Amino acid sequence: SSGINAEYGDHPEGIDTDIADRMDHPVVHVSWHDAKAYCTWAGKRLPTEAEFEKACQGGNEDSLYPWGNDELVNGAHQANIWQGDFPKENTLADGYKTTSPVGSYPSNSLHLHDLIGNVWEWVEDWWTTQHSPDGSPPKHGQEKVKKGGSFMCTQQYCYRYRCPARTKTSADTSGLNVGFRCVKSV
Numbered sequence: 001s002s003g004i005n006a007e008y009g010d011h012p013e014g015i016d017t018d019i020a021d022r023m024d025h026p027v028v029h030v031s032w033h034d035a036k037a038y039c040t041w042a043g044k045r046l047p048t049e050a051e052f053e054k055a056c057q058g059g060n061e062d063s064l065y066p067w068g069n070d071e072l073v074n075g076a077h078q079a080n081i082w083q084g085d086f087p088k089e090n091t092l093a094d095g096y097k098t099t100s101p102v103g104s105y106p107s108n109s110l111h112l113h114d115l116i117g118n119v120w121e122w123v124e125d126w127w128t129t130q131h132s133p134d135g136s137p138p139k140h141g142q143e144k145v146k147k148g149g150s151f152m153c154t155q156q157y158c159y160r161y162r163c164p165a166r167t168k169t170s171a172d173t174s175g176l177n178v179g180f181r182c183v184k185s186v
Helices: 032-041 049-057
Strands: 120-126 144-147 167-169
Touching: 032 120, 049 120, 049 144
Parallel strands: none
Antiparallel strands: 120 144, 144 167
């Protein structure tokens, strides 16, 4: 369990807030263990790091972002990330202070949304800097991999909202910018 006090679950940013206007936002404050348990319950699984990255790039292995290599497309933001001087000022140029509703930005060529920005996403893999030649994920480790970056990422701080980027966190950690997606093998 993530350790979040259940009585505050409906008040994500304090007693004066609620979730009524966030029902279409990603689920957050989820540990890797919680995400894994939910996916199993749903008859699905967490994606591997390799699957996430391939899906993010949408068939273009050289792509930094799901839509190409330019952060903006025709002057428009394509993901929910921080704009401004982190952490002092978020100009909200993308329209969001924290999470945005799922699907607020265009999908990639595989019709997938929100692969970068918005919230970090847990993947199945243990963290390693030594990848196996056959691409199989490590069988054990100390920390789990997260992909995609979040609304708190900017080029000044945490420039990890790119398809190939990654970070590591202990599996029992949760946060207001950490979520997940489930996948199913076909």
